[in-house]
Amino acid sequence: SQQGEEDPQALSIQEGENATMNCSYKTSINNLQWYRQNSGRGLVHLILIRSNEREKHSGRLRVTLDTSKKSSSLLITASRAADTASYFCATVSSSNTGKLIFGQGTTLQVKP
Amino acid sequence: DGGITQSPKYLFRKEGQNVTLSCEQNLNHDAMYWYRQDPGQGLRLIYYSQIVNDFQKGDIAEGYSVSREKKESFPLTVTSAQKNPTAFYLCASSTRDRVRQASNQPQHFGDGTRLSIL
Numbered sequence: 320s321q322q323g324e325e326d327p328q329a330l331s332i333q334e335g336e337n338a339t340m341n342c343s344y345k346t347s348i349n350n351l352q353w354y355r356q357n358s359g360r361g362l363v364h365l366i367l368i369r370s371n372e373r374e375k376h377s378g379r380l381r382v383t384l385d386t387s388k389k390s391s392s393l394l395i396t397a398s399r400a401a402d403t404a405s406y407f408c409a410t411v412s413s414s415n416t417g418k419l420i421f422g423q424g425t426t427l428q429v430k431p
Numbered sequence: 432d433g434g435i436t437q438s439p440k441y442l443f444r445k446e447g448q449n450v451t452l453s454c455e456q457n458l459n460h461d462a463m464y465w466y467r468q469d470p471g472q473g474l475r476l477i478y479y480s481q482i483v484n485d486f487q488k489g490d491i492a493e494g495y496s497v498s499r500e501k502k503e504s505f506p507l508t509v510t511s512a513q514k515n516p517t518a519f520y521l522c523a524s525s526t527r528d529r530v531r532q533a534s535n536q537p538q539h540f541g542d543g544t545r546l547s548i549l
Contacts, residue, residue: 350535361435361521361540362474369535407473411535418464418489419538421473 324422325408331428338395340425342408343388349411351384352419353393356405365393365406370413400431433458437522437541443549444509444516452507452544454522463505464523464538467491474521480505481527509546520544 326341342351350369354362366382368375368391375382381394395402405426409419435456444450454463462481466474476489480499494513499505505524509516523538 352537354538359543361437361542362523362538364537364539367535367537409474418476418479421466421475423471423473 325406325425327425328423329426329428331430332398334398334400334429334431336398338398338402338427338429340393340406340427342391342393342422344391344408344410344422345389347413348386349413351391351411352409353380353382353391354407354409354421356407356424358404362407395427398427398429400429403427403429435522435524435539435541437520437544439544440542442544442546444546445549447511449508449510450546452509452520452522452546454505454507454541455503456505456524456539457503458524458526458539459502460524460539461502461527462525462536463499464525465489465495465497465505465507466521466523468519468521468543477507477520517547518545520546 324343332338348370352367353365355365356362366375366377368382368384379396384391405424407421407424409421438453464479465477468474475491477495478486478489478497480486483499483502486497486499494510496508521543522541525536525538
């Protein structure tokens with residue numbers, strides 16, 4: 320079963336603009352992770368945020384987590400054409416910590 | 432450089448045939464995973480292994496089998512019982528934290544094997 324659901328499914332912006340992607344999930348989580356996938360490649364880990372954290376930063380990336388709303392957002396600031404990729408959130412359930420459950424992903428296109 | 436190597440990059444299966452996808456890691460990771468990705472979709476877990484000689488079924492294990500005889504290797508066999516095997520298969524690995532939970536650690540992915548039916 321899919322735990323995380325991303326919104327929007329697709330996003331197209333101009334270089335230099337900010338991109339925001341949202342992830343909602345259904346059950347209590349231990350942590351939430353964001354990954355990036357370039358076309359035809361494997362996934363690359365971006366950020367892991369634990370259930371007791373509210374915000375994390377990494378370079379141009381900012382992730383927030385609201386456990387009361389069961390949602391997370393990924394903000395990419397000052398986007399570049401090289402940020403064009405699919406972005407996935409993945410959750411680790413509090414009740415089954417053995418595995419990640421991935422959402423369907425958001426496809427981001429950054430136009431130069 | 433440390434990493435995960437999946438081979439082959441492309442694989443074709445004939446009807447009734449079993450095929451094996453290779454996954455090797457030199458990251459000294461305890462945990463390894465196999466995922467299936469269909470076009471425009473997220474990843475679904477097939478099998479995972481937290482330690483050598485032990486593995487668990489994921490959400491879509493039917494028609495697949497695995498072995499974990501060595502820490503570095505986690506091959507996936509797509510059997511003839513898997514009637515819709517066409518997909519992109521991704522292997523991943525991770526460390527385990529102090530309470531031995533692999534899921535609290537980021538996963539490192541290979542570049543995938545694309546399997547098609549002839």
